[in-house]
Amino acid sequence: MAEKIKIGVLGISGHFQLRVVTGLNNSDVLEVYAVASRNIEKAKSFAQKWNIPVFYGSYQELLNDPDIDFIYNPLPNNLHAEWIKKAADAGKAILSEKPAALNSKEAEEAILYAKEKKVPVMEAFMYKFHPQWIRAKDIVKSGEIGKIKKIDIFFSYNNNDASNIRNKPETGGGALMDIGCYAISVSRFLLDAEPEKVLMFSERDPDFKIDTFAIGTLDFGDTKSTFTIGTQMFPAQKVEVLGTKGRLVIPIPFNMYADVPAEIQVWMGIGERTINCGPVDQYTAEFEAFGKAVAEGRSVPVAPEDAINNMKVIDALFASEKSGTWAEV
Numbered sequence: 001m002a003e004k005i006k007i008g009v010l011g012i013s014g015h016f017q018l019r020v021v022t023g024l025n026n027s028d029v030l031e032v033y034a035v036a037s038r039n040i041e042k043a044k045s046f047a048q049k050w051n052i053p054v055f056y057g058s059y060q061e062l063l064n065d066p067d068i069d070f071i072y073n074p075l076p077n078n079l080h081a082e083w084i085k086k087a088a089d090a091g092k093a094i095l096s097e098k099p100a101a102l103n104s105k106e107a108e109e110a111i112l113y114a115k116e117k118k119v120p121v122m123e124a125f126m127y128k129f130h131p132q133w134i135r136a137k138d139i140v141k142s143g144e145i146g147k148i149k150k151i152d153i154f155f156s157y158n159n160n161d162a163s164n165i166r167n168k169p170e171t172g173g174g175a176l177m178d179i180g181c182y183a184i185s186v187s188r189f190l191l192d193a194e195p196e197k198v199l200m201f202s203e204r205d206p207d208f209k210i211d212t213f214a215i216g217t218l219d220f221g222d223t224k225s226t227f228t229i230g231t232q233m234f235p236a237q238k239v240e241v242l243g244t245k246g247r248l249v250i251p252i253p254f255n256m257y258a259d260v261p262a263e264i265q266v267w268m269g270i271g272e273r274t275i276n277c278g279p280v281d282q283y284t285a286e287f288e289a290f291g292k293a294v295a296e297g298r299s300v301p302v303a304p305e306d307a308i309n310n311m312k313v314i315d316a317l318f319a320s321e322k323s324g325t326w327a328e329v
Contacts, residue, residue, distance in 0.1 A: 004028075004029060004030055005069045005291040005294070005295050007291070008035070008036070009032060009035045010062065010075050011036070029288045030288060038057070038058065059083065063089075064090060069294060070092060070093040070095060070120075071092045073096045073097060077165075077178075080096050080097060081110035084100070092119065093120040094114070095121075096121060097123075099311055102177075111304045120299075127282060128189060128302060129282050130280055136264055145266070147223075151190065151239070152225075152226050153182070153183040155229050155253075156233040158233060162208065167205070167208045169208075173208070174212070175229045179229050179231070180229045182253075186239060187225035188306075194313075195218035195329050197328050197329060198218050200320045213230045213232070237253055250262075251263055258280065259279050261276040261277060261278045262276070289301045316329045
């Protein structure tokens with residue numbers, strides 16, 4: 001068997017432990033080869049727990065390891081752009097968690113920097129690699145449900161932990177940055193288009209100073225996309241697509257389980273059907289697609305410019321929140 005593609009992981013991320021590492025440890029293509037933490041004992045403990053061969057007490061040491069093929073960056077949002085650049089300096093391809101930066105200017109600078117160093121970079125929107133989303137896009141593209149008039153996205157969870165990075169403005173916390181970015185991304189993904197203008201109203205936590213609830217609209221001209229997001233609400237998620245000839249619903253669009261089939265529900269004039277997709281570990285599918293592209297010297301599956309464009313919409317939504325009216329993208 002060919003040697004596995006070696007991954008280096010920056011930080012001891014709860015997200016990586018909960019949703020990613022198990023699938024990667026079962027991959028025939030990839031190996032979680034090294035992990036780094038600013039606390040070497042934490043890195044050692046994490047490495048031993050998940051059978052990771054190498055651990056480091058600093059992020060830079062990990063970047064310097066010549067055996068690592070690509071870097072995964074699940075650090076807090078405010079550290080994404082910085083470590084894209086540092087990975088580029090080390091000549092390491094990097095799969096960076098979303099959002100790629102704190103604003104579009106910062107994202108553009110980091111991605112341009114990586115391009116100048118000829119280092120591949122991709123923003124980690126894992127849902128794009130799940131067959132339920134590939135199938136949903138095929139249905140939309142084929143015209144089966146007609147012209148898309150409305151996309152409606154709901155995504156929420158409940159987190160009141162003051163120490164959590166998602167509740168800190170300085171680390172890029174808040175509902176829009178953490179989960180609203182998905183609502184923007186799926187709309188752009190399904191429509192293959194960019195919104196012309198956006199509108200958002202939100203509530204901010206008086207203590208955390210971050211947006212904990214927001215309702216927004218993306219105006220694509222003939223198509224409108226609306227989202228409701230919350231970080232102090234009962235956990236729920238759903239995407240609904242309404243066309244002139246039919247309707248499509250993805251009941252678990254983002255945090256889909258890896259061990260059971262996903263469902264797409266489709267309504268049309270002739271009746272209703274449920275399409276089963278998978279089961280698939282969407283994180284493993286994403287990492288393998290990125291790793292193979294890097295190993296074979298091909299373009300990464302999702303162009304890095306997509307991260308900049310998603311961030312431009314986030315910037316416009318924050319501008320709308322501040323002004324109380326529509327903002328151009």
